[in-house]
Amino acid sequence: MALKQLPASKNTSFWQDPDKRSIIYQVFTLGTVLMIGYYLFSNVQANLERQSIATGFGFLDKEAAFEIGESMINYSAADTYTKALFVGILNTLKVSFIGIILTVFLGTVIGVARLSSNWLIAKAAAIYIEVLQDIPILLQLFLWYAIFYQFFPSPHQALNPVDGVFICNRGLVFGIPESHPAHTYMLIALLIAGIGIFFLRRWAGKRQAETGKIFPLFSVSLLLVILLPLAAWFAGGAPTAMNTPELRGFNFTGGLNVSPEFTALLMGLVLYTAAFVAEIVRAGIQSVNHGQTEAAMSIGLKQGKILNLVILPQALRVIIPPLTSQLLNLTKNSSLAVAIGFPDFVAVTNTTINQTGQAIEGIAMIMAVYLIISLSTSVYMNWYNQKSKLVER
């Protein structure tokens, strides 16, 4: 409030002076909070002493002595807790990252389908949104996991829809290219293509501003992204060897095995969050006034350009903030992996707590990791909101 307070006159008693009173309130609140904090802290210390639990993060350097089912880096039970927890963080990030990409895609498709003029598509999308939103995510995870186990055959009778791809109750198994230096070259080529496109875009924008000539940016970028890695692949000797899965004993060896836990978690998170994202996308598209489309048509823009230059920039301003919060929710919900046995960060920390008894440290670490993810996202969001704010007169 920008109301200006008049200075208190001399004979105002001090509890009627707003400035002094506000100081008293604040000192009182802070004091209460600190006192409660100190009381809890002293209780914790007394309890820990009584149960003779040592505090501190010293346990991180000890041997973890438990195996982790899935890991993106080399890990064995002989490694330290630090490494085990790092494996967990990587797994959390992996499932969140893949989940976010799939969710944005699926959510957009369903959100657009919700607005379709085709009655069947619109109704199907509406039913999807209503049903999936109304069932707890944890139950959905259990359900997908149960379906995986109840209806898919054992490795011996694995479904084989395409040559080299097997689906069974141990997961989805498929062949991957044998590792070869050419793959590294391809990755570097892709990176170079990305940097090239970045500069190309700047140059094209500048040229258009100066001369009005339009550069076919999209097709050239697409070509770059495809051609450069392809060239690198040929330069590396064009390796074609595949690492295909084979049935040995009770399970498959070789190839890439996507576990049922990971699949169930990913499916559950994506299908659940996509229902919320679809509603956000629908609201965003509907928020753009129809007059905008008509105005764009009347100045002679083509259909694609209307979407790209007029509708999307305005719809995105409405879509992005709630979308980010949904994607953060997806990341936080990935912590439910612990319930179906996927070794994400929370599951690994939980095992660590059970083994070492360092509950306070463990839960503090869980909170810290998620807080860092959330806070860095909200810093980015503030920057984005600032950037995309309507410039008004």
Next chain:
Amino acid sequence: MAVIIHTEEHVNLKPPTSTTGIIGWVRANLCNTWYNSLFSLLIIYILWQVMAPFINWALINANWTSSGAECHQSGGACWSIIHANIRFILFGFYPPPEQWRPLTAMIILFSLLIASRNRNWWSKNLLYTWLAGLIIMGLLMKGGLFGLTSIESDQWGGLPLTLMLSVFGLAAAYPLGVALALGRQSRLPVIKSLTVIYIEMIRGVPLISLLFMSAIIFPLFLPEGITINKILRAQVAIIMFTAAYVAEVVRGGLQAMPKGQYEAADSLGLNYFQTMRLIILPQALKIVIPPTVSVLISAFKDTSLVVIIALYDVLKTTQSTLSNPQWMGFSTEAYLFVGMIYFVCCYFMSTWSRRLEIELHTGR
């Protein structure tokens, strides 16, 4: 001037059959463009591919009354798992002769909810009825008075537990959330920063970390010799979590208040508490009723997470039914049943919230 007079009978032409009736509807809604026709066919094909085996499994080949062993023989769904275990799924370990008590508590809750649907009935009296209802529900569950045997809360379970965690959770989180929202809008820097830290911290972490905290760390916070049971600790965690979300919703309402309202209150000479209680909150809370219902829906869904700290809510009782060898392997059926309970409850609340939104919109 020539005058034209139509003398012949006016013929009432029917609209062409291709634009009315079923055919017209199909043409307008399913086949209005060539790609829409293609999409319609594709959707019908997919539905056929998915729904036919599902209906076969869930209805035609299903076992409704057979025992678990017979179910294992047939390939269809085994719905008998539900009614064979319905008492355990709904009430958990609550002693069977006393199960009328949670049932009555649930009936009271549902009648209160249905009564609150009608906005004409919203009054102080309804609020008091709610308070009385909540107390009676707690009394029925706990017992120990009026000749009811006392049932310890570690025997509570099933649907009543789920409902109580969410209803009591929201009832307690609401005033706390309003206080936090007021704190966040406060002019006093210490109060403002304390509430901001609390709200952002809680919203930044998953509920499951708070539940772990309630299960493992809360006991350490208490002085020696005092213990609080697990359900109450989980309830505290849910309240703390929900309050932060309520606070954000209420903040939205506070920010939507025009400045003139504050200034008018100031010019009347009202102090801060009078301003909030008499002018600002009644208006702000009215605007945010629909988003508050969404918070209630997600709080209701989130109570299912107590499974992870091994409380016997309706999801956990279902899960433990599945560990009975006789019913092992019918998890899909059981989960579909629980899913339906959740769906019905949430659908009821969300349609209600949508209707409220339309009703409340008229005044503004």
